[in-house]
Amino acid sequence: MLDLHRKKIWKENLGSYAFLIPWLVGFLGLTLYPMLYSLYLSFTKFNIRTPPEWIGLRNYLVMFVGTDSLPKDERFLNSVMVTVKFVFISVPLKLVFALAVAMLMNKKLKLIGLYRALYYIPTLLGGSVAIAVLWRRLFAGDGLLNMILGSVFGMQNLPAWISNPKYSLYTLILLAVWQFGSPMIIFLAGLQQIPREYYEASSVDGAGRVRQFFAITLPSLSPIIFFNFVMQMISAFQSFTQAFIVSGGSGGPLDSTMFYSLYLYIKGFGFSEMGYAAAMAWVLLIIIAGLTALSFKVSGNLVSYGSGE
Amino acid sequence: MKKITMVLLFAAISASLVFGAGTKEQAAAAGGPVTIRWAYWGSGERVTISQKAIELYESRNPGVKVNPEVSGGAGDHFVKVDTQLAGGDGPDIIQMGGNIPDYASVLLPLDKYAGNLLNTSVIDPSAVASGTIGGKLLGVSTGVTMPALVYNKSLLERVGAPLPKTAMTYDEFRAYLMTLKGKLPSGVYPMQDIGVMSSNSTPFGYWTRYNGTPLYNAATASTAVTAKDAQKYLELFADYRKNGLIPPPDVAAGYAESNADSSALIAGKVAIGYLYTNQLSGYQAATTDELALIEFPGAAATKALWQAPSQFYTINKDSKNADETIKFINFLVNDPEAARILGSNRGTPASASARAAGSSSPVDQKILDYMQVAGPHTSPETDHVPNDTEFNSTLFLLYQRVAFGQITPAQGGQQIYELLLRLIAK
Numbered sequence: 243m244l245d246l247h248r249k250k251i252w253k254e255n256l257g258s259y260a261f262l263i264p265w266l267v268g269f270l271g272l273t274l275y276p277m278l279y280s281l282y283l284s285f286t287k288f289n290i291r292t293p294p295e296w297i298g299l300r301n302y303l304v305m306f307v308g309t310d311s312l313p314k315d316e317r318f319l320n321s322v323m324v325t326v327k328f329v330f331i332s333v334p335l336k337l338v339f340a341l342a343v344a345m346l347m348n349k350k351l352k353l354i355g356l357y358r359a360l361y362y363i364p365t366l367l368g369g370s371v372a373i374a375v376l377w378r379r380l381f382a383g384d385g386l387l388n389m390i391l392g393s394v395f396g397m398q399n400l401p402a403w404i405s406n407p408k409y410s411l412y413t414l415i416l417l418a419v420w421q422f423g424s425p426m427i428i429f430l431a432g433l434q435q436i437p438r439e440y441y442e443a444s445s446v447d448g449a450g451r452v453r454q455f456f457a458i459t460l461p462s463l464s465p466i467i468f469f470n471f472v473m474q475m476i477s478a479f480q481s482f483t484q485a486f487i488v489s490g491g492s493g494g495p496l497d498s499t500m501f502y503s504l505y506l507y508i509k510g511f512g513f514s515e516m517g518y519a520a521a522m523a524w525v526l527l528i529i530i531a532g533l534t535a536l537s538f539k540v541s542g543n544l545v546s547y548g549s550g551e
Numbered sequence: 552m553k554k555i556t557m558v559l560l561f562a563a564i565s566a567s568l569v570f571g572a573g574t575k576e577q578a579a580a581a582g583g584p585v586t587i588r589w590a591y592w593g594s595g596e597r598v599t600i601s602q603k604a605i606e607l608y609e610s611r612n613p614g615v616k617v618n619p620e621v622s623g624g625a626g627d628h629f630v631k632v633d634t635q636l637a638g639g640d641g642p643d644i645i646q647m648g649g650n651i652p653d654y655a656s657v658l659l660p661l662d663k664y665a666g667n668l669l670n671t672s673v674i675d676p677s678a679v680a681s682g683t684i685g686g687k688l689l690g691v692s693t694g695v696t697m698p699a700l701v702y703n704k705s706l707l708e709r710v711g712a713p714l715p716k717t718a719m720t721y722d723e724f725r726a727y728l729m730t731l732k733g734k735l736p737s738g739v740y741p742m743q744d745i746g747v748m749s750s751n752s753t754p755f756g757y758w759t760r761y762n763g764t765p766l767y768n769a770a771t772a773s774t775a776v777t778a779k780d781a782q783k784y785l786e787l788f789a790d791y792r793k794n795g796l797i798p799p800p801d802v803a804a805g806y807a808e809s810n811a812d813s814s815a816l817i818a819g820k821v822a823i824g825y826l827y828t829n830q831l832s833g834y835q836a837a838t839t840d841e842l843a844l845i846e847f848p849g850a851a852a853t854k855a856l857w858q859a860p861s862q863f864y865t866i867n868k869d870s871k872n873a874d875e876t877i878k879f880i881n882f883l884v885n886d887p888e889a890a891r892i893l894g895s896n897r898g899t900p901a902s903a904s905a906r907a908a909g910s911s912s913p914v915d916q917k918i919l920d921y922m923q924v925a926g927p928h929t930s931p932e933t934d935h936v937p938n939d940t941e942f943n944s945t946l947f948l949l950y951q952r953v954a955f956g957q958i959t960p961a962q963g964g965q966q967i968y969e970l971l972l973r974l975i976a977k
Binding site: 311404405496 | 634654809944
C-alpha cells in the first residue's frame with residue numbers, strides 16, 4: 243500500500259525531475275565538480291604546467307604556522323588584516339551613507355525618479371576598470387585632489403594618497419563607499435514598507451524626527467539593515483578589481499592594498515602556486531561562512547521581524 | 552507513455568547542451584583556412600607594427616589568418632597564457648622572455664624544422680644557443696637587447712644641465728646626479744628610484760654583477776650574493792634618496808614603470824630612467840622630448856653589462872598548425888621586409904638577413920651607437936633565478952619596505968638573502 247503510494251508520487255514527479263536535468267547537469271559539472279576539484283588541489287602542490295602532487299596539509303600549515311622547512315607566510319596574514327580592515331570600515335560607512343541617501347530619496351519631490359537613477363549610477367560604474375584608473379589620477383601626488391587642496395586651500399607638502407601606504411587603503415574604502423547604490427535601493431524599498439500610521443500616531447504623541455527615526459524607522463528596517471550588512475560584507479571580502487587596478491596589480495605600496503583575493507590571484511597565477519591559491523579560497527569560504535553565522539547569532543536580539551506581536 | 556516521451560526528450564535536449572559544444576570544433580579541423588593564434592605582450596607601437604607584419608604575411612599567403620592576442624604587460628600575458636594552457640586552449644605562438652626554462656615542458660622542440668621551414672643558418676649562433684634549453688631548440692630569438700639608462704635629453708637642454716657621458720664610474724655618476732639636482736625644478740628628480748619597480752629585478756641583477764656576486768648559478772644551484780652585498784645595494788639607494796637624487800618613496804611608487812605609459816621619465820618627473828634598448832622606440836613614441844642612452848655606472852671596468860635575447864617566439868606543443876606557425880615565425884625573424892616593419896621593437900635582429908635590410912629610424916641608430924660603446928663592456932648573461940616572477944614581486948616588496956623606512960637596509964639585505972635561498976630551494 244505504502245509502496246504503491248510511493249511509486250505513484252515518484253511517477254508524478256518524474257516530469258519535474260526531467261525539467262530539472264539541464265540545471266542539474268550544469269550544477270554538477272560546472273559548480274560541484276570544480277569545487278570538489280579545488281578542494282583536492284588545496285592539498286597539492288600544483289604549478290599548472292605539471293600534474294598536481296599531493297602534499298597533505300602543507301598549504302594550510304604554511305598559511306598559519308609554517309612548517310619545518312617553510313616559514314609562516316607573512317604576506318598571507320597581512321592580506322587577511324588588510325581585508326578585514328577594509329570590510330569593517332567600508333561596510334558600516336557604506337550602509338550609513340546608503341540609509342541617509344535612501345531617506346532623502348523617500349521624500350515626495352519632483353523628479354524623484356531621476357534623482358534615484360542618478361544616485362544609483364556610481365554603483366554601475368564603480369566596479370569598472372575606468373573608474374579605478376580615474377581614482378588613481380584623482381588621488382595621485384599630482385592628482386586632482388592635491389591640486390584643489392593646493393590651489394584653493396593653499397596646502398603644501400601633500401602626500402601622494404594612493405601610493406602612500408598610510409592612506410592607500412582609505413582611498414579604496416572611499417571608492418567602495420561611493421558605490422552605495424544597491425543597499426540604497428533596498429533601504430528605499432524597506433522605508434516604503436513602513437506604515438505611515440506609525441509616524442502619524444507617534445507625532446500625535448509628540449515624538450520628534452529624531453525620536454521617530456530611532457523608535458520607528460530603525461527597528462522596522464532592522465531585518466533589511468541586517469540583510470544589507472551580510473550581503474555587503476560577503477562582497478567586500480571578495481573585492482579585487484579596485485585594488486588590482488589602482489595598485490597596478492601589485493597590492494602595493496608595501497602590500498597596503500593587498501586584498502585577500504588579490505593575493506590569492508598573485509599566488510595562483512603570478513607565482514604558479516595553484517594548490518596554495520585553492521587552499522586560500524577554501525579558507526576564505528570558511529571565514530565568510532563563519533562571520534555570516536556569527537552575524538546571524540548576534541542579530542537575534544537586534545533584528546525584529548515584527549511578526550511576533 | 553506520453554510522459555516517457557517527454558522525459559526522453561528533455562534528457563536529449565540537456566545532453567545536447569552539454570556535449571554540443573564539442574562537435575563544432577571537429578568540423579573546423581578538416582582543411583579550410585588556417586588560423587594562427589599569436590600571443591604577445593606590449594603596448595602602442597608594438598601592436599601597430601605587429602599588425603602591419605601580419606597584414607603583409609596574410610597578403611602573401613592567402614588562406615592563412617593570424618590572430619594576435621595582446622596583453623599590456625608580461626605579467627598579464629603569462630597569467631592569460633597559463634590559464635589557456637591549463638584549459639588545453641593555448642595559443643600557437645607564445646612570446647616568451649627569460650623565463651623560457653619554466654615553460655620547457657609545454658613547448659614544441661623546433662630542431663627538426665631548423666634548416667628547412669626555419670632558416671637558422673642566417674641567425675647568430677649565440678641567439679640560437681640562447682633559445683636552446685636542455686639540448687632542444689625551444690625558442691627563436693626575436694633579437695638581442697641590453698639594459699641601459701635612458702635620459703631625457705630635451706629636458707636637460709632646457710634646464711641648461713650638461714649631458715651625461717655614456718660610460719661613468721659610480722662616483723662620477725653620483726656627482727653628475729648632484730649637478731642635475733641643482734639644475735632641475737622642484738618636483739623633478741635626477742633619477743627614478745629604479746629599485747621600486749614591480750616587474751623587474753634587472754637593476755639589482757646588474758649591480759650584483761658589478762659587485763662580482765652574480766644572483767644565480769644554475770650549474771651549482773647557488774647564489775653569490777650575501778646579506779651584506781644586498782645591504783650595500785639598499786644603502787646605495789638610501790643615500791640617493793636622502794640627498795633627493797631619487798624621488799621620495801610614495802612619489803616613486805606612483806609609477807608602475809611596467810611600460811612607457813606608466814613611466815616617471817615619460818611623465819616628466821625624472822631625468823634618468825632605466826630600460827632595455829628594445830623599449831627605446833616605444834618610450835620615444837610616447838613623448839615629444841628627445842631620449843638618449845647611457846650605460847649603467849661602472850660597466851667599463853667590470854664588464855657587468857650583458858646582451859640578452861630580448862624575447863623568444865615559442866610554439867605551444869599542442870598547436871594544431873605547427874608547420875604553418877613555423878613558416879610565420881621564419882617570416883618574422885628572417886624576412887627583410889618584415890624586418891623593416893618590425894625594426895628593433897623586439898630587440899635588434901639576430902638574423903643577418905634581417906639586419907641587412909637596414910634601418911632608417913633615428914631611434915634604431917641610437918641603439919646601434921649605444922651598442923657600439925657598451926658592447927665591449929659585456930659578459931655572458933647570468934642565469935635567471937628560479938621562480939622569476941616571485942623573485943621580482945617579493946624583491947619589490949622588500950625594497951619598498953626599506954624605502955618607506957619600515958626596515959633598515961641591514962634587515963632588508965638579510966631578507967633579500969633569505970628570499971634568494973628560499974626560491975633556489977623551492
